[in-house]
Amino acid sequence: MKEPRLTRRQVLALGGGLLAAQALGQGQPPKLIRIGVVVPTRTGSLEQPVSSSAHAIGGEIARMGAVMAGEEVGENAELLGTRVKVLLASAPSPEAAARAAQRLVATEGVFALVGGIGPGQAEAIAKVAQERRVLFFNIGNASDALRRACNRLTFHVEASAAMYLDALADWFVRANFRRWFLVHTRDAGGQALLARARKALEVRHWGANVAGTAAVAAGQPDFSKELEAIGRARADVVVLLLGGEDQMTFLGQYETSGLRAQVTGFPDPLTQTRDYFYALLRVAPRSAAGYRPLLWEPTLDNYGARELNARFQQRWGQPMDSPGWAAYQSVKMLYESAFFARSLEAGRLVPYLERPQTVFDVHKGIGVSFRPWDHQLRQPFYLVKIKAEPNPGFELSKRVGLASLVGEAPAIVKPGTDPVERLDQLGDGPRDFNCRFGGR
Amino acid sequence: MPKALPPLALLLALLPALFSLAQPQAKYRAYVSNEYGASITVIDVATDQVIGTIQVAGRPGEVRPRGMAVSPDGRTVYVALSDFQPRLETPDDKIVAIDVASNKVVAEYRIGTNPERVAVSPDGGQLWASNENAAKGTGFDLKTKQVLGSFPTGVEPEGVAVSPDGRFVYVTGETSHTVTVIDAKGLKLVKHFLVGNRPRHVVFSPDSSRAYVSAEIGGTVSVVDTKTHQVVQTVALGLDSRLVELALSPDGKRLFAAGGGTSTIYVIDTATNKLIKTVKERMGRRPWGVTVSPDGKKIYTADGLSDSVTVIDAASLSVVKKVAAGRGPHSVVIGVVQ
Numbered sequence: 001m002k003e004p005r006l007t008r009r010q011v012l013a014l015g016g017g018l019l020a021a022q023a024l025g026q027g028q029p030p031k032l033i034r035i036g037v038v039v040p041t042r043t044g045s046l047e048q049p050v051s052s053s054a055h056a057i058g059g060e061i062a063r064m065g066a067v068m069a070g071e072e073v074g075e076n077a078e079l080l081g082t083r084v085k086v087l088l089a090s091a092p093s094p095e096a097a098a099r100a101a102q103r104l105v106a107t108e109g110v111f112a113l114v115g116g117i118g119p120g121q122a123e124a125i126a127k128v129a130q131e132r133r134v135l136f137f138n139i140g141n142a143s144d145a146l147r148r149a150c151n152r153l154t155f156h157v158e159a160s161a162a163m164y165l166d167a168l169a170d171w172f173v174r175a176n177f178r179r180w181f182l183v184h185t186r187d188a189g190g191q192a193l194l195a196r197a198r199k200a201l202e203v204r205h206w207g208a209n210v211a212g213t214a215a216v217a218a219g220q221p222d223f224s225k226e227l228e229a230i231g232r233a234r235a236d237v238v239v240l241l242l243g244g245e246d247q248m249t250f251l252g253q254y255e256t257s258g259l260r261a262q263v264t265g266f267p268d269p270l271t272q273t274r275d276y277f278y279a280l281l282r283v284a285p286r287s288a289a290g291y292r293p294l295l296w297e298p299t300l301d302n303y304g305a306r307e308l309n310a311r312f313q314q315r316w317g318q319p320m321d322s323p324g325w326a327a328y329q330s331v332k333m334l335y336e337s338a339f340f341a342r343s344l345e346a347g348r349l350v351p352y353l354e355r356p357q358t359v360f361d362v363h364k365g366i367g368v369s370f371r372p373w374d375h376q377l378r379q380p381f382y383l384v385k386i387k388a389e390p391n392p393g394f395e396l397s398k399r400v401g402l403a404s405l406v407g408e409a410p411a412i413v414k415p416g417t418d419p420v421e422r423l424d425q426l427g428d429g430p431r432d433f434n435c436r437f438g439g440r
Numbered sequence: 441m442p443k444a445l446p447p448l449a450l451l452l453a454l455l456p457a458l459f460s461l462a463q464p465q466a467k468y469r470a471y472v473s474n475e476y477g478a479s480i481t482v483i484d485v486a487t488d489q490v491i492g493t494i495q496v497a498g499r500p501g502e503v504r505p506r507g508m509a510v511s512p513d514g515r516t517v518y519v520a521l522s523d524f525q526p527r528l529e530t531p532d533d534k535i536v537a538i539d540v541a542s543n544k545v546v547a548e549y550r551i552g553t554n555p556e557r558v559a560v561s562p563d564g565g566q567l568w569a570s571n572e573n574a575a576k577g578t579g580f581d582l583k584t585k586q587v588l589g590s591f592p593t594g595v596e597p598e599g600v601a602v603s604p605d606g607r608f609v610y611v612t613g614e615t616s617h618t619v620t621v622i623d624a625k626g627l628k629l630v631k632h633f634l635v636g637n638r639p640r641h642v643v644f645s646p647d648s649s650r651a652y653v654s655a656e657i658g659g660t661v662s663v664v665d666t667k668t669h670q671v672v673q674t675v676a677l678g679l680d681s682r683l684v685e686l687a688l689s690p691d692g693k694r695l696f697a698a699g700g701g702t703s704t705i706y707v708i709d710t711a712t713n714k715l716i717k718t719v720k721e722r723m724g725r726r727p728w729g730v731t732v733s734p735d736g737k738k739i740y741t742a743d744g745l746s747d748s749v750t751v752i753d754a755a756s757l758s759v760v761k762k763v764a765a766g767r768g769p770h771s772v773v774i775g776v777v778q
Contacts, residue, residue, distance in 0.1 A: 075575065075595055076618070079593075304596055304614060366657070367659070367679050413701055415680070419679050
């Protein structure tokens, strides 16, 4: 007799959380689960850094998240007779990331890698993961092109650029910011962001339009021409599709330009940190104040987030910024995958992760899963407002207080609607991808 | 080999559970913990009118009452209090006892740091608390006023219950998706076992043979055989249900599950473990707490986002009243005035 096929909705209605029944096949969970984390981190001391790049700020917070996850997940795993070990490697460049990833797989026996913070690092680690047949969880690269590369062993905990841009559009259009000025870099990445931002406005969110665009070079020191163009365009909002350092340079000049349109920036691991907000407010206390989308928010209070944020702050004396959350949840999800799939083999883990009924709790109040068409974690975002603060304080409570939570996108509580469809409102859908993954 | 209990002894052992709190001449009062109001709203169950508010701390927004439990005779309500600084152990981390007759706080007990929920043993002699940020379940002897023991649980423990036969304490671990089993008499850790994703609450059947565990992210209720401490069935109520508290009817035939995500009460027939009804119409927003009156006639929910208590008629399974409570109702229990 032919078995009836279940729709995705039916599968989910049957419960994505049937953990006890989630084990694929027979066998025992692995006794030791080793996870490698490769991120750029500071070397030397905080007072006297030997090497430190802007990306190391996000990388350092990710390291903290991974270490804390190793401790907490390890505690949970031991209840059930399994041990978890997180192995860390610092990598300031893609080449160093590739070497570190190779070493972690070859000599430390990790079954999965976590990383991708800093230019080129996600691509480098994904390549190693593909060659060595281990999983890779990307926590720092939003590039849609990376998702279109269709690497079967790569899963994206970091949101895609398309998701971030849709969240921005959703928020700003509803808040009546209808004329957007987009500043982007001339390179392929900048062009891709520009195209996707246009799509967010013109295809997905009718009612707003592009008032103007400006292409700039990465690292450009002078934005006076672009500021003039923005003034002429009479934009409601200026969206900086730039890296964190360029956003800061731009805002420093915008502050004294006399322009009053709201400015927001494309989020990356660096620009989502309270340390970055602090630096922005030092440079541009008026124009840095405004709305930004975050993957995770250190003041989030619901869904166990208060406790998670509090534990992180106590452990590290730092807010749990987005990179810390992404690293923490990656370790947690990888442990749970290995435990419930009863395997450390990519061949068994990938189908497990692609199943619609594989659902994770990431402290966001709704079960999340990986989209089968691009391995992107579907999840809600948080919109925060950076407060206008001419003299921001750096102590922990003051840094946390530099921004406040103002919204969630998409809203996770909407009784009567499908929760997965709600989350899939943001980002590109299956028609935009040609990946031939098993979950499609 | 343990000696089997004769039927009379078994009956005597189960007496507290069989009689439960239903007493013909008794007056029932519902107690609602208001997490953000640092208060307990008291409702007369006969009229469903608010008859008082007990301020359990003078600092709303700083001290949070959450889980509650009632003594077997119904005369004392225990409330788990903590502050909003989960990592710091402060004097606010305690269990307070409220005398139902006078509605006064009559005692305070320190049972570990950051207690989120509390349970009472069927003989009324032990309190058990889930210590959320210590990842512990802690027992306390009410006679000696001493801690009996502290046992490791999964990270972020929450639900805690003592079986009506007094043998086992179950503590849920939210991030570990586990239930920790503690031998309440031998004061020993028995085992940890997996349930649904992010388990929030646990209740035992009146005969102690089954336990039911809600899972918020999984949207499931795990049915547990308490002889083997194993999940024997899983009731799936949907990813969006976001279940928190559970309550059984006094006869154990119906299980009520509070769906915070859908503002729904799910009604499960425990003979078949099938969903038989959802109560949605006129429900308050985000019900987390749920309890059944000792006579089985009414169901009360604590609605966190609408600052209300919803009263459901157990026979028709329809909402009959909404009562204003304090800020952020978390849980609701029913005490007895003798």
